[in-house]
Amino acid sequence: MIRLARLALSLLGAVAMGTASAAAGDIGGQTPSLVVGTGIDRVAVTSRFTGRELLVFGALSHPGSVVVVLRSPPSALAITQKVQTGPIWLTGQKVTVEKLPGVYEIAASAPLDRLLPAGTRQQLGLDLQDLIAKAQFEPEPQDRPRWERAVLTAKERSGSFVLRDHAVKITDGRLFSARLDLPASLPLGHYTLKTYLIRDGRVLAQSDESIDVEQVGLEQWVADVAERKPWLFGIGLTLLLAILGLGLGILMQRRSGS
Amino acid sequence: MEIFLPIAHMDINIFMIVAFGLLVGFLSGLTGVGGGFLITPLLIFVGVPPLIAVGTGAAQIVGASAAGSYAHWRMGNVDMRMALILLLGSWTGGLAGVRVARWLESSGHFGLVVTFLYVGLLGFIGLSMLLESLMAMRGARRPAKAAAGEKKSSWATRLPWQMDFPVSDLRISVLLPVSLGLAVGVLTALMGVGGGFVMVPIMLYVLKMPTKVVVGTSLFQLLFTTAEVGILQAGMNHAVDPYLALALVVGSIFGTQFGARLGARMPGEQLRLVLALVVVGVAVKMGLGLIIPPEHVFQVTRVL
Numbered sequence: 001m002i003r004l005a006r007l008a009l010s011l012l013g014a015v016a017m018g019t020a021s022a023a024a025g026d027i028g029g030q031t032p033s034l035v036v037g038t039g040i041d042r043v044a045v046t047s048r049f050t051g052r053e054l055l056v057f058g059a060l061s062h063p064g065s066v067v068v069v070l071r072s073p074p075s076a077l078a079i080t081q082k083v084q085t086g087p088i089w090l091t092g093q094k095v096t097v098e099k100l101p102g103v104y105e106i107a108a109s110a111p112l113d114r115l116l117p118a119g120t121r122q123q124l125g126l127d128l129q130d131l132i133a134k135a136q137f138e139p140e141p142q143d144r145p146r147w148e149r150a151v152l153t154a155k156e157r158s159g160s161f162v163l164r165d166h167a168v169k170i171t172d173g174r175l176f177s178a179r180l181d182l183p184a185s186l187p188l189g190h191y192t193l194k195t196y197l198i199r200d201g202r203v204l205a206q207s208d209e210s211i212d213v214e215q216v217g218l219e220q221w222v223a224d225v226a227e228r229k230p231w232l233f234g235i236g237l238t239l240l241l242a243i244l245g246l247g248l249g250i251l252m253q254r255r256s257g258s
Numbered sequence: 259m260e261i262f263l264p265i266a267h268m269d270i271n272i273f274m275i276v277a278f279g280l281l282v283g284f285l286s287g288l289t290g291v292g293g294g295f296l297i298t299p300l301l302i303f304v305g306v307p308p309l310i311a312v313g314t315g316a317a318q319i320v321g322a323s324a325a326g327s328y329a330h331w332r333m334g335n336v337d338m339r340m341a342l343i344l345l346l347g348s349w350t351g352g353l354a355g356v357r358v359a360r361w362l363e364s365s366g367h368f369g370l371v372v373t374f375l376y377v378g379l380l381g382f383i384g385l386s387m388l389l390e391s392l393m394a395m396r397g398a399r400r401p402a403k404a405a406a407g408e409k410k411s412s413w414a415t416r417l418p419w420q421m422d423f424p425v426s427d428l429r430i431s432v433l434l435p436v437s438l439g440l441a442v443g444v445l446t447a448l449m450g451v452g453g454g455f456v457m458v459p460i461m462l463y464v465l466k467m468p469t470k471v472v473v474g475t476s477l478f479q480l481l482f483t484t485a486e487v488g489i490l491q492a493g494m495n496h497a498v499d500p501y502l503a504l505a506l507v508v509g510s511i512f513g514t515q516f517g518a519r520l521g522a523r524m525p526g527e528q529l530r531l532v533l534a535l536v537v538v539g540v541a542v543k544m545g546l547g548l549i550i551p552p553e554h555v556f557q558v559t560r561v562l
Contacts, residue, residue: 089549150556238317245322
């Protein structure tokens with residue numbers, strides 16, 4: 001509650017400040033700024049987590065376009081190519097892709113290529129192709145552009161890489177809101193959320209937020225043990241399955257016997 | 259109820275998995291044939307990565323077979339010496355199989371190999387069951403197998419390391435149960451099956467163990483083989499999903515009970531015909547997966 005109240009206050013402040021500068025009628029009169037809120041700074045992942053919406057909202061000191069970028073920690077993926085041999089589809093080469101964010105979502109108030117020149121887009125990491133071009137492919141495939149396209153398609157299909165051009169709504173040139181969809185399969189860790197205020201092909205102001213994606217509760221414990229102590233997990237689970245099977249089986253036999 | 263599987267990294271409706279357990283348990287209780295070879299294909303069909311389907315398939319057999327093994331052990335139907343020698347082979351085979359699985363997975367070929375194995379094995383089992391039950395329903399008598407058995411025992415008796423198995427009333431070479439165990443262990447690791455469908459006929463017709471002991475001993479050894487493979491698949495390959503395994507065990511135990519009760523009141527040949535048709539159907543569906551062009555030529559798989 002306190003967080004929200006503080007946020008509301010700072011939003012009001014920003015709008016007031018913006019109105020003042022708009023009255024002055026130029027950008028130079030006041031440093032452009034933006035205030036951004038997400039309502040949450042932590043996403044709790046349980047086994048019931050099947051994705052969620054992330055609302056990003058805020059206020060602008062000056063009118064302009066807004067771009068919101070959510071970036072997760074890197075997460076490796078492997079990709080294989082199916083090859084037809086006679087009538088049968090076999091698995092061909094397998095390539096592991098590293099140094100690529102697991103989730104990358106861009107929401108903009110207008111098409112990006114109209115907002116910023118290509119150089120700036122690449123510099124700010126707003127170019128998905130460029131992002132994949134900078135990833136590490138192991139082993140390096142012969143026809144790398146084709147594999148890069150395949151990675152992009154796969155990432156877009158799973159909702160991990162998203163680029164939406166009209167996903168930021170601006171009200172009265174002062175307030176903005178954006179909805180991002182977090183997919184079910186989220187890499188854990190520290191996510192960065194960058195918001196840019198853009199006008200005339202230049203970034204006027206930038207705001208950096210962060211969101212922590214964490215597993216919680218029993219699920220966290222199970223996933224943690226399975227990942228870090230796989231042998232202990234295997235032995236424990238196998239014992240649990242045996243006990244469960246034995247217990248339920250004996251229970252059922254007693255019931256049917258009586 | 260959709261839940262997120264921590265190992266398989268996907269959403270799945272957990273009630274659907276319980277229903278798979280119920281269905282396969284039901285068929286298994288109805289016909290007396292273990293259903294491990296149906297669980298893994300079903301998991302693959304709904305999108306579980308093949309290695310996880312295989313690892314989880316093996317682990318859930320631990321739960322599904324625990325009560326039965328215990329009951330047979332208490333009734334004295336387990337030839338413990340035979341079981342331990344079988345385990346010597348199957349644990350070795352299991353270890354080798356899990357290593358092979360890891361190697362295949364890291365080169366990206368595991369899914370394909372599993373598909374081939376299933377098409378071949380299920381096709382063979384399904385077709386032979388189909389023929390057998392059709393012949394039985396037509397009233398054809400199967401020829402006596404005594405003559406063939408006499409010949410077999412002559413080369414079997416010449417193998418080294420003969421050992422007495424008092425419970426089974428046998429004297430055979432240790433090499434036979436060890437190599438049988440070895441094969442079953444590899445099957446468990448690569449296909450996520452218990453291997454009862456291989457072990458039982460060989461124990462009956464090649465080793466010539468008494469029927470009562472065959473059922474108890476095979477169940478007992480497959481409990482410990484699947485336990486070993488389950489632990490290895492989790493430890494080496496991160497390939498056992500806890501929620502999948504628990505849901506399958508709960509479903510299959512209830513399903514087996516219903517199946518067994520209904521099965522007692524139904525004619526055996528027709529039941530086996532139904533199971534044979536299901537098995538052939540699964541083999542055909544897996545086989546079609548090899549031929550039908552994939553929706554996407556590039557596919558995301560696990561990093562191992």
